[in-house]
Amino acid sequence: MKLTQPLADSMKLKRSLMEDVIEVYTDAADYGVAEVTTAATFRLGEVYQQFSSDLYDSERPAELDEAALGQYELLLEEQVFPFEEKAIDLYKANADRAADGVYDEWVIKSFERLAELMPARYAKMERSENVVTALF
Amino acid sequence: MLLRRFSKLFLPVPALVLVLVLAGCASSGPTSTSAGSSAASGGGDEGMPVAPAAALTMFEQASAIMAAGDYLDAELRFKEFLLRYPAYPGAHVNLAIIHANNDNDEAARESVAAALAINPDYAPALNQKGMLLRRNGNFLEAEAAYLKAVTANPDYALAHYNLGVLNELYLQRLDVALQHFELYQGLVGDDKQVEKWIADLRRRVAANQRTANVAD
Numbered sequence: 001m002k003l004t005q006p007l008a009d010s011m012k013l014k015r016s017l018m019e020d021v022i023e024v025y026t027d028a029a030d031y032g033v034a035e036v037t038t039a040a041t042f043r044l045g046e047v048y049q050q051f052s053s054d055l056y057d058s059e060r061p062a063e064l065d066e067a068a069l070g071q072y073e074l075l076l077e078e079q080v081f082p083f084e085e086k087a088i089d090l091y092k093a094n095a096d097r098a099a100d101g102v103y104d105e106w107v108i109k110s111f112e113r114l115a116e117l118m119p120a121r122y123a124k125m126e127r128s129e130n131v132v133t134a135l136f
Numbered sequence: 137m138l139l140r141r142f143s144k145l146f147l148p149v150p151a152l153v154l155v156l157v158l159a160g161c162a163s164s165g166p167t168s169t170s171a172g173s174s175a176a177s178g179g180g181d182e183g184m185p186v187a188p189a190a191a192l193t194m195f196e197q198a199s200a201i202m203a204a205g206d207y208l209d210a211e212l213r214f215k216e217f218l219l220r221y222p223a224y225p226g227a228h229v230n231l232a233i234i235h236a237n238n239d240n241d242e243a244a245r246e247s248v249a250a251a252l253a254i255n256p257d258y259a260p261a262l263n264q265k266g267m268l269l270r271r272n273g274n275f276l277e278a279e280a281a282y283l284k285a286v287t288a289n290p291d292y293a294l295a296h297y298n299l300g301v302l303n304e305l306y307l308q309r310l311d312v313a314l315q316h317f318e319l320y321q322g323l324v325g326d327d328k329q330v331e332k333w334i335a336d337l338r339r340r341v342a343a344n345q346r347t348a349n350v351a352d
Contacts, residue, residue: 124301124333126270126301127297128263128294130203131202131203131233132199132230133226135195135224
């Protein structure tokens, strides 16, 4: 669902829908089965990430001049930030399970999302020779 | 050290020079550099492996094709090479790299196993083994493979790098990750990206230490 002007009304509807989804996934995350928990945690992260992305890409008010639009976008970024942080926290919660031996597709996907959202910390791939040029 | 494993074989001086030059110059990464220095330090009057000129040529051609990115042709050439000269682990590791690049982990594991059957301490094969194990979530086994690589060849920088990644992201041992990234940096000298990671890890390790002190 795209966020359009007036943003307050549009956001209210979207948040209401989002809260329903969050409730379902939160229940699932507490289910106590590792794979259900990691799947639900990842999906919860996705919900918050999608919301932050939708908010950032929301329709801008038509009547703003360039300076006012700049101010509007700064305020928008402040609104987006907590949702993105929440998404990161959820992906991190999944990634942290790797150290406990949980490494299913949802944990792997969480690492991938973190590499996109926090590349300086998570975009670290192992290195190998491109080609071994010595015989032995 | 690696060369001692071939101590039954002896190489004439001109061929020895050729092997050392190839080991030192032909490599594209830190590993090959370290392999070169290892060969030099293990030289002297110890035995050297025989590498027939035809084998060297064939291997070099396949390596050049692989370096150029033609993995399909390179795979065929390394397979042909191994039919004639099966005792060179470098070719097996190159096949492992090609298979891993094609997401064929099973074939990559077989190639790594073949390389390690020839030389259980061959650092590039142990590094590939560690990477494959990590991809499957076998973090402690991956750590063991990388540690064996740096034990066999302390100058093998890539395994230190990979131990840094493994310990930071997957085992959450930040202090150990820091040590290995520092060792890597000490070996390769100038990796700006790793330099930033080291600075970040130092901050986080210090913060964890402060938290632990407060808790005490």
